[in-house]
């Protein structure tokens with residue numbers, strides 16, 4: 001928080017209001033927003049997709065009419081893609097090409113493909129604008145009797161190994177399909 005504040009004060013100064021046009025000049029603030037979205041994507045599982053026909057994807061058989069759920073929450077914490085995945089380290093996004101425009105498959109807080117979030121430009125701007133304005137206008141402190149280390153910031157959710165992609169079957173499909181032929185996709 002101190003580093004974001006320092007960056008905002010250096011670029012904007014104490015008297016001017018935070019404006020959307022300032023966002024492009026705040027790389028560390030952008031990295032903080034990305035790191036928050038990596039660890040805490042507001043939509044942890046993307047909207048379901050359905051395979052229109054049989055396909056083989058990276059060696060995995062996906063029968064027709066399979067619903068595919070992409071677990072963005074787990075992908076964002078996958079140790080194969082991220083160093084120290086559970087640590088909040090915005091620096092990992094500085095000088096990195098990793099972005100959430102749907103091309104970096106290890107980082108998909110707005111989804112990807114045809115059904116990716118149409119509100120990305122607005123959502124992205126608002127996150128920076130709200131965070132930036134709150135930090136620019138006010139000093140934030142915990143009450144004196146609260147210790148940051150003792151605060152429970154855990155989310156009541158599953159462990160990353162539970163699944164990265166799950167295949168569900170409609171009842172009409174189960175009867176006709178060899179379910180055993182379908183492998184679990186642990187990493188994408």
Ligand code: HEM
Nearest residue numbers: 042043046047109110111112115116117118119120122123
């Ligand atoms: C931090 C802000 C936001 C995040 C993280 C977010 C995330 C997402 C995600 C993950 C999806 C599903 C994409 C997929 O399945 O590939 C989605 C879809 C969608 N989002 Fe957002 N969203 C945000 C803000 C917004 C805003 C501000 C709007 C509208 C003003 C919006 C409108 C939509 C719509 C309409 C869809 C459905 C698109 C479709 O099915 O074709 N989102 N969003």
